Amino acid sequence: MASVAQTLESGSSAAIQNDESIVVRFAGDSGDGMQLTGGQFTLSSALSGNDFATFPDFPAEIRAPQGTTFGVSAFQINFGSGAIDTPGDAPDVLVAMNPAALKTNVGNLKPGGLIIADEGEFTARNLTKAGYTVNPLDDGSLNKWQLVKFNISQLTLDAVKPFGLGNKEALRCKNMWTLGLALWMFDRDRQPMIDWLNGKFKKNQVLADANIAALNAGHAYGETIEIGGQVKRHHVNPAPVAPGLYRTITGAEAVAYGLVAGTQLASMPMFFGGYPITPASSILHYLSALKEYGITTFQAEDEIAAIASAIGASYAGQLGVTSSSGPGIALKGEAIGLAIMTELPLVIVNSQRGGPSTGLPTKTEQSDLYQAVYGRNGDAPMPVIAARSPSDAFDCAIEAVRIAVQYMTPVMLLTDGYIGNAAEPWAVPDMSTYKPFPVKFLDTVPEGGFKPFSRDEKLARPWVKPGTPGLIHRIGGIEKQIDTGHIDYSPANHQAMTDIRKAKVDGIANSIPDQDVCIGAAGGKLAVVGWGSTYGAIHQAVSRARAKGLDVSHIHIRHIWPMPKNMGELLHSYDKVIVPEMNTGQLKTVLRDQYLVDAKPVNKVSGQPFTIAELEVAIEESLA
């Protein structure tokens, strides 16, 4: 594949270079609007028919002190004409809006890659803040890369001068100038961005016009002689994808829409109890705007009230849903036990982040698997599902709703900060192809009398709405008699109830598909077993290893608990099993425990996703 670096080395050419895929990273101060620039560039990639994956990487502070390295916010996108599964290991192009952005990101740039720097921000003050004693734009320290520098700040100020904005406001248009340049570089249509700006600033036409002027100026700057020869234009052809209607989707949107779809398929109103926490809050935001779908959202006073109110709503006959991230899930632990004990349906979404404790709120990790599977007092089995990508989160949310209402159980859906924030193209599903699973409440006294803890063939108890005549009963967190539900501490009864709760959750395995193999054969030398957002990196690494002739397969687990029935047999059909995880080996432990398989961990806990190269190395070492 021709990289940007190679094109730059090949010298000047008026033609637009065709590339298979390019990785661009926009980096600037938290206040520079890099997430917005990245988001709009993503949309532009989508509209050009490229496949893509994105990685927003931002600090926990809303506005960290300006110019500091810890205040740098970055957005990486990998777009291409083939299938794109990850945001790319190393960028081909780095746009650095200040010295701190350069310092924190340049190390990862491909050798020979392109740096576009706003030299207007490389002031003595900003250089000091970033920890530079000499200006790196001048001292030759960036020689292994291609450096293009110009005063984006001044160029933006010049471009928006006619609109009479204050200096601060005018400089806020810098990100649109940068976007304009990027659109020129990658041969993109400006009109969708102009439409978007007109929509965004429809209440303030001057701001819309100023931003559009900055966008156009950045584009024109590329067109003119001013940087001719220094920066080449690139074109990435549309990726061959199945025909249909597409949109971009983030994991948080997909979870929200999946929950709406799930409750519609279940013919249920939804009650969502939430409490703000990074990176889970956006699910609450999306659902709050969808009241016409029979959704009540409740911003509770704390995480415990968020889940407790959802349990109350499930008891009253709606589907209770709550969402949080690790620290909030910890607070919900006792209430999850109550939902297990009272056998009420409930969906709990955990958008995992770096831990323990407050940890790394805006960074990604998969370290809540133990918490999801084991993290409660007592023998408290609960189904756990993990989404592998933003679009997969839609189907996973529907599956979580199905299991919750069919088995009368809380279900945990695991995503993570990366899935939640990252965007990818999504073929809009045709809802008529989804099979409805309408909930049937018990509303009359069954033959032989009503027993609140009687069981159906799935071992689920009946769901009765308070208000139903003839079915009055009480439930609670205390151990209950096996069918009447009255308080019962007797030894044999507790044994029987514990066994039933376990058997019910184990039995969910009967309603889920067998574990498939994503790439490669069932059986062979090596299986790379993953779960969650490591999907893209594992997929690419296994594909590349197989292209080199290595006997390796990729298995990706959606149903973490209970696992598909064929899992043990499948894992034992490989000589070796490795489990890459962004934790210290949690799925590995579960696999070893459940199947006595010698699964070997491959771990990374840096707050950053795996790169493809890291996993290629792990595969090669395992087969060496």
Add this chain to the structure above:
Amino acid sequence: MNDMTTIAKTTPKDWETDQEVRWCPGCGDYAILKAVQRTMPELGVSPEKTVFVSGIGCSSRFPYYMETYGFHTIHGRACAVATGVKLANPELDVWIITGDGDALSIGGNHTMHLLRRNLNCQLLLFNNEIYGLTKGQYSPTSQVGTKSPSTPFGSVDRPATPCAFAMGAGARFIARAIDTNKNLPTVLKAAHAHQGAAFVEIFQNCIVYNDDVFAPFTEKANAGPHQLWLENGKPMLFDGGKKGIALDRKELHLKTVDVVDGDWEAAGVIVHDVKNRSVAHMLIDLRLVDGFPIALGVIFDDPRPTYDSAVIAQNIEVSKGKTPDLQSLLAKGQTWTVEKDNTVFG
């Protein structure tokens, strides 16, 4: 509320379950249970439309003994669970049963927010100034110096005043009653009639771990001089009408006055106005010192729109004119179409 004409008449028996009541013999909870079961038939409600939600503690066993829907939840969380129940089905008549530890210690946060939001429900706080179920530790309402297994030398921290807490949280109905007192059903009826969160503190005697802690005003001999039963529009008289409560206009606090020959007006006794928030504050703060009685009955009752009605109203309002169409929701925002030859249309 429910349409009373469609509801079958009930008797106290209809509100009793077949479950064996498991409180200690002589516990004040028995009297409260009887009072509630006696009151329910007079409220014009039906058992299947009624839900009792409780947390953890002796009082929280209550739902098992009421022939209604019931949810015995976890420690401190009754208010939060009840909020979900009521928002999911506002037709239900929701009663929260809690205690001083459950509502003011482990669950204090939820109590505050339920009252602030004004969820339409009745909250009965059984205050016995002790942790009974965990065998006698002091509670957030225990008086300074309470000797307990966790405070063998006497507690040193100052207690919370439940009604003052409720007032501070923004409650619109605040009342007090005594477990064995004949006025309890009257207070319960007033709480039920109030649209919004009705906060009722019930002084409940724990015969095992804190016996007679309220005796200075609940004992028969002390009732007259130390119980001030408030009634809206009536003068604040106690001790058989021989004493009353008046306002010390100079110091701006309440004072006790002697009423001679029943002429309470001459003595300057205040007429109780349940909507007067300032006087309610002063009444709640009365302590058994300097000849003051404890204020009982409905202290404050001034309804405001309820949280559940506001939530439902907004759900309806913002859904007006919108048809839920999942397929078009999924296709919202900027989309593009890929044709068979891979051309893209934005």
